[in-house]
Amino acid sequence: MDDFVFKNPTKIIFGKGAESKVGAEARESASKVLLHFGGGSIKKTGLYDRVVASLKASGVAFVELGGVEPNPHLGLVKKGIEICRKEKIGLVLAVGGGSAIDSAKAIALGVPYAGDVWDFYAGNAEPAEALPVGTILTIPAAGSEASTGTVITKEEGLLKRGFNSELIYPRFSILNPELAFTLPPEQIAYGAADIMSHLLERYFTNSRPVEFTDRLIEATLKTVIDAAPRVLANRGDYDSMAELMWAGTIAHNNLLNTGRVGDWATHDLEHEVSAIYNVAHGAGLAALFPSWMRFALPHDPLRFAQIANRVWGIELVPKDLERAAHRGIQALEAFWTSLGLATRLGPLGVKDDRVAEMAEKLSAKGTRKTGNFVKIGRAEAEAIYRLALR
Amino acid sequence: MDDFVFKNPTKIIFGKGAESKVGAEARESASKVLLHFGGGSIKKTGLYDRVVASLKASGVAFVELGGVEPNPHLGLVKKGIEICRKEKIGLVLAVGGGSAIDSAKAIALGVPYAGDVWDFYAGNAEPAEALPVGTILTIPAAGSEASTGTVITKEEGLLKRGFNSELIYPRFSILNPELAFTLPPEQIAYGAADIMSHLLERYFTNSRPVEFTDRLIEATLKTVIDAAPRVLANRGDYDSMAELMWAGTIAHNNLLNTGRVGDWATHDLEHEVSAIYNVAHGAGLAALFPSWMRFALPHDPLRFAQIANRVWGIELVPKDLERAAHRGIQALEAFWTSLGLATRLGPLGVKDDRVAEMAEKLSAKGTRKTGNFVKIGRAEAEAIYRLALR
Numbered sequence: 138m139d140d141f142v143f144k145n146p147t148k149i150i151f152g153k154g155a156e157s158k159v160g161a162e163a164r165e166s167a168s169k170v171l172l173h174f175g176g177g178s179i180k181k182t183g184l185y186d187r188v189v190a191s192l193k194a195s196g197v198a199f200v201e202l203g204g205v206e207p208n209p210h211l212g213l214v215k216k217g218i219e220i221c222r223k224e225k226i227g228l229v230l231a232v233g234g235g236s237a238i239d240s241a242k243a244i245a246l247g248v249p250y251a252g253d254v255w256d257f258y259a260g261n262a263e264p265a266e267a268l269p270v271g272t273i274l275t276i277p278a279a280g281s282e283a284s285t286g287t288v289i290t291k292e293e294g295l296l297k298r299g300f301n302s303e304l305i306y307p308r309f310s311i312l313n314p315e316l317a318f319t320l321p322p323e324q325i326a327y328g329a330a331d332i333m334s335h336l337l338e339r340y341f342t343n344s345r346p347v348e349f350t351d352r353l354i355e356a357t358l359k360t361v362i363d364a365a366p367r368v369l370a371n372r373g374d375y376d377s378m379a380e381l382m383w384a385g386t387i388a389h390n391n392l393l394n395t396g397r398v399g400d401w402a403t404h405d406l407e408h409e410v411s412a413i414y415n416v417a418h419g420a421g422l423a424a425l426f427p428s429w430m431r432f433a434l435p436h437d438p439l440r441f442a443q444i445a446n447r448v449w450g451i452e453l454v455p456k457d458l459e460r461a462a463h464r465g466i467q468a469l470e471a472f473w474t475s476l477g478l479a480t481r482l483g484p485l486g487v488k489d490d491r492v493a494e495m496a497e498k499l500s501a502k503g504t505r506k507t508g509n510f511v512k513i514g515r516a517e518a519e520a521i522y523r524l525a526l527r
Numbered sequence: 528m529d530d531f532v533f534k535n536p537t538k539i540i541f542g543k544g545a546e547s548k549v550g551a552e553a554r555e556s557a558s559k560v561l562l563h564f565g566g567g568s569i570k571k572t573g574l575y576d577r578v579v580a581s582l583k584a585s586g587v588a589f590v591e592l593g594g595v596e597p598n599p600h601l602g603l604v605k606k607g608i609e610i611c612r613k614e615k616i617g618l619v620l621a622v623g624g625g626s627a628i629d630s631a632k633a634i635a636l637g638v639p640y641a642g643d644v645w646d647f648y649a650g651n652a653e654p655a656e657a658l659p660v661g662t663i664l665t666i667p668a669a670g671s672e673a674s675t676g677t678v679i680t681k682e683e684g685l686l687k688r689g690f691n692s693e694l695i696y697p698r699f700s701i702l703n704p705e706l707a708f709t710l711p712p713e714q715i716a717y718g719a720a721d722i723m724s725h726l727l728e729r730y731f732t733n734s735r736p737v738e739f740t741d742r743l744i745e746a747t748l749k750t751v752i753d754a755a756p757r758v759l760a761n762r763g764d765y766d767s768m769a770e771l772m773w774a775g776t777i778a779h780n781n782l783l784n785t786g787r788v789g790d791w792a793t794h795d796l797e798h799e800v801s802a803i804y805n806v807a808h809g810a811g812l813a814a815l816f817p818s819w820m821r822f823a824l825p826h827d828p829l830r831f832a833q834i835a836n837r838v839w840g841i842e843l844v845p846k847d848l849e850r851a852a853h854r855g856i857q858a859l860e861a862f863w864t865s866l867g868l869a870t871r872l873g874p875l876g877v878k879d880d881r882v883a884e885m886a887e888k889l890s891a892k893g894t895r896k897t898g899n900f901v902k903i904g905r906a907e908a909e910a911i912y913r914l915a916l917r
Binding site: 140141143144145147148150152153345352353355360363364387392 | 531536539542745747766
């Protein structure tokens, strides 16, 4: 087990109607908040009105900034930073899924920083402080509600980059599974793929031994595999939505990578795809992960055999563990297919003609490798993209 | 899933030599600490010297108070409170296992409180504040290093009572598995039983559904079942000790009871035993849990069958699930026996003649019931004690 430091101070308020507590929670950090969200869905569902009522009841003033898009853009982040400075905002409150939360985190990082907030994402600076962030989660998926991460897309050059800092662990996150009842089925499926990818990225590690966290990851994967189809079959199934939502948070709150180093190449491979094609992050991950797995399998067949056995119940035949390893990948593909997801890039509209460009960007013209389990440079990235296009 | 609020702010510093960071961590909260520990073992092993050196290097002054006994006593807690007030201590630093940490938490609660600190344990008052606590863990067992709990024994009347408060989540906890290498084998075994009991107390719940936390608990149980025998076979097995130690923390840091209510009757039953006989907490739990399980089984045989299948690998035969349930209890007994633990009260020196007295104290003369999965009053407690004496 690798040495580690773990501290996750995010307060989780979980349950039916939990959004009514947002005013009281926000009041502990600020008297004025930036209410940050995506399209109009929170107004249609009445969530917006309930949030505003709770803020008012607690005497919390707010300025609103909607319009966050999937794969949130730097332009809106900069607008948010400007508003926060002018209005002397004390907390950024994201209401939505990973995009709204990631955008809120970027704003929170940018407000006290004199330079361009993109500096952090470009790896050119480290933040010294950040505004507090609060969230009301509406989509079980990204795990940003209790994570150190934020991913932003810079319009110029379509650069999609992630950044991590303990400064942006949300101060509080409100999780009410009922808020996800109105999601369209594809959003549930994308979310499940995103959660499972966070778990798989952590699972494929060269750290040893990692028995405890292996088992915790397997437990969380099995929970998603059990809950996601139930939720798709019956969107109003509170209990299954609750399991999916809480699993999504734990999948990405850093507990499951204590003592181990995850891989994360597939996330980087996906960022290049969604930066160009603007596909949903979860859809891109489902279309890439099986191909990454087939590419990476020779590096450590036993690890693939273990997950096949423990998560998918595939019998291990000692004289041919590779067979179980491959059957595990097939089981993952079959599961994602059953959720309506594509497990190849073609159906997402990705074409062969931009593979070289994506590999070029991922590897910074061949100067950088990504991934920890297996190192992925330009040539490896091209190979995986082509596998995923077959 | 029940509604819940979860926030665990304890900073975990895990790894080889991690105790060298104690000075820097303590310095963030205080310039003067109470160094609180048990017998002389930390002086023999050199840990005391390393802690003192780290405190000095960070400019942290300290006053020491050793002598914490297993089942820590109120008398020493009161002495600690007095010292902290007189010396203007800013943080209580426990170096040891659950007893030293629980005693430190009691001191931390008592310092700012005008009344008798026992008021909290007796259920007669709620604390408004507490000194910060830091810990250096030397025994994987109690989980107190990242929990809200503290258990203290009042000498007068031999009353052993627990108290929980978010105010006493340690500010930081330093976990170095090497520090447990010198433990005698019985301490390892008691610790494993304590950890497993924390998991079992959470597992037996009437909350539904609890699939996700069930699976996390099962994962943690399987980790302990795998690691504890390895550690007993080779005390210097860092990797297995690390798995056991981190599992012990997660077993009791409140994550695994999110959305569910645990039972905890066996802990209360054990407190009465160890208050009179002064047996180790883990030994008492191992001697009682199988009997509590047999007593509780008719309440929900499916839950016992599930754990038998998922944790002990016992095949489920649908027409006779109770058989699997019973085989699961036998598997637990066989495992504990393999660690050298007694699974009945007799070998601990407990005699039939004080059963009535223990049941009387547990139930406050028949006026109180304990446990949530199954309610345990005077008659039920007597029945379980007698089962455990057979």
